Amino acid sequence: MRSLISSLFVFVVCFCLPSSLHAQLAPGQQSLRLAAASDLVYAFKDLADSYTKQTGIKIDITFGASGLLARQIEKGAPFDLYAAASRSYIDDLSQKQVITASSVHSYAVGHIGIYSASPSFAITSLSELALPQIKEIAIANPAVAPYGRAAKEALIGAHLWDKLADRLVFGENIQQTMQFAQSGNADAAIVSLSLGLHAAGKFVPLADSTHAPLVQAMGVVAASQHQDAALKFEAYVLSKQGQAILKKHGFSSAEFSSITTSSGAKP
Numbered sequence: 001m002r003s004l005i006s007s008l009f010v011f012v013v014c015f016c017l018p019s020s021l022h023a024q025l026a027p028g029q030q031s032l033r034l035a036a037a038s039d040l041v042y043a044f045k046d047l048a049d050s051y052t053k054q055t056g057i058k059i060d061i062t063f064g065a066s067g068l069l070a071r072q073i074e075k076g077a078p079f080d081l082y083a084a085a086s087r088s089y090i091d092d093l094s095q096k097q098v099i100t101a102s103s104v105h106s107y108a109v110g111h112i113g114i115y116s117a118s119p120s121f122a123i124t125s126l127s128e129l130a131l132p133q134i135k136e137i138a139i140a141n142p143a144v145a146p147y148g149r150a151a152k153e154a155l156i157g158a159h160l161w162d163k164l165a166d167r168l169v170f171g172e173n174i175q176q177t178m179q180f181a182q183s184g185n186a187d188a189a190i191v192s193l194s195l196g197l198h199a200a201g202k203f204v205p206l207a208d209s210t211h212a213p214l215v216q217a218m219g220v221v222a223a224s225q226h227q228d229a230a231l232k233f234e235a236y237v238l239s240k241q242g243q244a245i246l247k248k249h250g251f252s253s254a255e256f257s258s259i260t261t262s263s264g265a266k267p
Contacts, residue, residue, distance in 0.1 A: 031058035037085035038173035039192040043249035065173035067144030080224040086146035087217035103220035106254035110214035111193040113205040138186035150211035151190035193250035
């Protein structure tokens with residue numbers, strides 16, 4: 001299910017010319033505003049720091065559940081760029097002309113696993129979640145969080161969803177879900193690999209076959225006044241350097257095509 005990365009990488013030739021990016025931002029605005037899914041908290045902070053060092057442009061990131069961020073953007077929240085944990089949210093906003101269609105690209109594939117903070121509750125398989133000593137299990141809310149939907153699919157596939165229904169605790173997003181387990185408010189959690197890699201405790205990856213592919217996508221908000229500047233950051237995420245950072249944080253590559261600025265030039 002993991003997509004092979006396209007050979008058509010975007011060459012980000014503008015990085016040596018940060019002044020051209022600054023010129024496209026509003027007077028007094030020295031940063032781009034990015035809405036990003038909570039599974040990206042480590043990866044996109046790393047990407048933003050690296051990008052800022054190369055260009056001088058800061059990336060202000062608001063993390064949250066993909067569904068909640070999509071609603072905010074549709075209602076006019078002032079973001080320049082949106083990186084979701086599921087392509088479905090990006091495609092939906094693109095169809096509604098809230099996201100610029102030509103800017104839509106898949107940038108990564110995510111993965112899930114079981115996390116337990118306490119050594120006494122080190123879970124190694126889905127079936128062990130049914131053990132009587134496991135009182136509460138955290139997953140992200142499937143209604144708004146793609147990683148929550150993946151967790152639900154995995155539990156349904158293992159014939160555990162109904163059996164464990166009264167033990168499930170829903171986090172608003174995948175980051176809050178992880179916090180439930182880390183704080184001891186849940187004995188275990190099904191979370192993203194991108195968060196599990198950074199947490200003390202036990203993390204056991206689940207097979208990708210247990211859920212639909214977590215293909216993640218991003219796009220530029222149509223109402224943004226900084227289309228070209230946003231496209232250039234997107235190009236960085238899709239570049240070899242950006243993809244290497246995402247891989248370091250537990251993501252696989254997704255196929256994507258090259259993108260262009262509104263003037264038709266490569267970013």
